[in-house]
Amino acid sequence: MNAASKRPRGASILQAICAPMALVAFVALFAPGAIVAQAPGAPAQDPAPLGPPLSGAALDRATEEVASLMRCPVCQGLSVADSPSSSAVDLKAEVRRQLAAGFTGDQVIASFERAYGEFIRLEPKAEGFNWMVWLMPMLAFAVGAILIYFRLRPQRPVARTLPSQEDAKPS
Amino acid sequence: MNRKVLFVGLILVAPLLVMLASGLRHDPREVISPLIGRPAPEFALLDLEGRRLSLADLRGQPVVVNFWATWCQPCAAENPIFAALARRYAGRVRFISVIYQDTPQAIRAYERQRGSWGPALVDPDSRTAIQFGVYGVPETFLIDAQGLVHEKVTGMVSFDGLTRSLEAML
């Protein structure tokens, strides 16, 4: 709890440190609104179901799909869909009940998030600082591809200077 | 000295080390509950004798809700702590427990052996545990007189820690 009170200051300093680590951090800084929006919103009252009630094979499929996006709370890293533990079975039943009542997959996960926190999502929500985890690999690919392009581009007669520097450049 | 390599290398290495060092200070298993400061999820459950107990009925005094099971070792170690606290705060704080992934038979046998410090509620399909976002046992929720979640203790409670929290709530 005291960690929460310490957070804002530490966060700004550390963001300053992490920023060069990847330019993507700017997404987090540019979108303070998104960060605020992540603070838990309205109290946990049940909103109205937004989807059609499901049943049969469609319900089975949707249950598996939603459960595979949720962390089994008693396991380590397994999804609710995968885990054979009895706790996961109960969570899956709850997912199924909610889907059968017409809540959409997003609504179901959000309802679990209200009790378990963001940790329950096996895939980080694409917002705010979380963009890092999605964009950094793509950024790395782009940087690598550009470096390779410049190394492999069609040869010109002048291009044969300074071999050592070229090699220092990671391809 | 290739400054470019030095620069790029250190830029990659420094934040990594800072991050890992910060990671050492956190317990990866402890998740801050989003329920803190919000109304506790309502429940109405039956105890082992079949008496109905609902959280709404207990409004007006702090409630300690402990999730536990007989197969859990720290839960057994918590037992005397809760017994002592329940005695100390009798009439001022309600102590109830919710059974997590266990059978009433096992609980009855256990309580015959070690005694009980409050009603043990049966939680069909873990629905209450799910509403409280229980990650494992033992977990203990402190709910204030207005029905808001005041604190969540993950893992074993300590006598002193719980006493402090209860004093703050009373």
Added chain:
Amino acid sequence: MISILGRSVVLAALLLATLGAVMSFAAAQRGAIAGVARARRLAYLYAVMMALATGLMIYALVSHDFSVSYVAQVGSLATPLHITIVSLWSSLDGSILFWGLVLGTFTAGAAFHLRRSAPDHVGYMLGTLFVVGIFFTFLIAGPADPFAPTPPPIPTDGPGPNPLLQNHPLMIIHPPMLYLGYVGMSVPFAIALAALFAGRLDRDWIRSLRTWLLVPTGFLTMGVMLGGWWSYEVLGWGGYWAWDPVENASFLPWLTAIAAVHSALVLQRKGTLRAWTVVLVVVTFLLTILGTFLTRSGVVNSVHSFTQTPIGPAFLAFLGFCLVASVIVLAMRMDTLASDPDRETLWTREGAFMINNLLLLVFMFTVLVGTLFPIAAELVRGVKVSVGEPYFNRMAIPVSLGLLLLIGIGPALPWGRADNRNVRRALLFPIPAAIAGLLVTFAAGGRTWGVLATGALAAYAVWVNLDQGLRLSRKRREDEPWTEAVGEAVRRGARRYGAYLAHLGVIVTFVAIAVSSSYQTAQEGTLRPGESMTVAGYKLTFERVDARPEPHRISDRALMRIEHNGKDAGTLEPALNRYDTRMEPIGTPAVRTAISHDLYLSLMNVGTDGSIGMRAIVTPAVVWIWIGVFIIVAGTAICLLPAGLRFSRREDAPEPAAKPVAETTA
């Protein structure tokens, strides 16, 4: 008694490592052959000390000497002998001791094998290995001391090793394989650093680097696969890879090691990518240390993470030292390793190798970011987030397909510069195979684009790699008898046979992963005795539950009678084990493996009324994942045969037989 002996041996080893490091570096700097020879003898002695320490610990375990803290922690009178020996690596302190043994063995092995290499190279290599040795021996001597005496009263029995480790024989072989791979990466790292220190990466040293890179890479490949197999056979969820941090930790250095194996080939062949190969090898080693830190320090949530331990900070300090030292050494010395003046173009073998390096590195970076992101999020946002299977699968699929594409394209492309017409022909020629692969996949029921693409790309790649592999044996001079031609081709071409075989293994594994993860059928049910359930052509009848008492646990075994398509297929006994130590029951699944698919039964619970909760999963092609990896490892072993051992002299000459494509396209 054992405590004192063990501690003395470890202290002696620490002393030897320190002395060895100083002597090696000093001798290397002066290029003193005699000094390097002395350092080499210290390396042998260090290995002997580590073996002695390990032997003492095994003796303590086997003789149930509970006055040794590690034995008190993991030993138990009731544990069978082979598990008792294996419990050497079942818990943190013992596993670090085992690490020391493997490191000592590798140090001595490299010292012996490379005894005739340039003295400065060998000296710097031994010095680096000794520095790594100092750290691990220090851990064994201090923060993770397995020989510490048990504080009195000394127990008469212990709890036994972690129950998960007792469940399956794979646990006997998986950790040693993984350690041989993980720890073995220290040797190529030391070779790379020696090249930097000496400012020279010549032919001889490149060959040493390649050999000592391939050895741990083979072990690591095996270790990673066995880890997946173990988790499949033991953890009961029906999968083999959950992107758990510990799995990722073993996968990260594997990716860079594979990248390094390929770039080393370009280096050996063309003399380019010299510094880059060194960087990859260094990164691979750093990733092994990072991975070990992640799994031993408790900073990430993981199935196998050892509980919070005091070695976290020590490991972080060592990791920091290695990272910073590597960066500084690279910055200071990298420019001395100039590549031969040559430029690659995209549509050549070299170009394909570079794209291969890019994809493998991006893959590594993605897995690294995903694994570390929870720590970063906690630091920046103060919130715990999870990065799990859905993220990794989503990111891994496109990269994997790219790699599969390259396995097909790369070997088809000629080395050096080639004119566009030849390139086009080489690439278009196998297209019919790709179309056939697509059709076969479609006919077999593949409908998602990922599976269809895998089928087409795999067929393309198989065609190209078989074609390239078989082309070698066709080379025969007119006057040469066939037997000699084949013998010569095998001897000369062993490295490429190995490489193409490994590629075929990769393709098999790829296809098996795609198929098994896309076409799983799962069914859950509650059964009373006599009732049955069906799943994908199987009828499973529940007969009864037997509670079998075993040391430290009671195993509830559900006897299931299996019928496949109406024919009797024997019985399976999935179990749920209840432990004395009071933890949630742990299941042991039962698996019926067939060549086309697996039937996987997981007992989820045993009700008080005699009913059971059963989960049945039918997964196609699982066994081909293991087979594919065995093929990869076999290919790696073949690669090592001549280059590393017998024919090392002959390899010096530029290989005349090594340009199959160039020859045919010339």
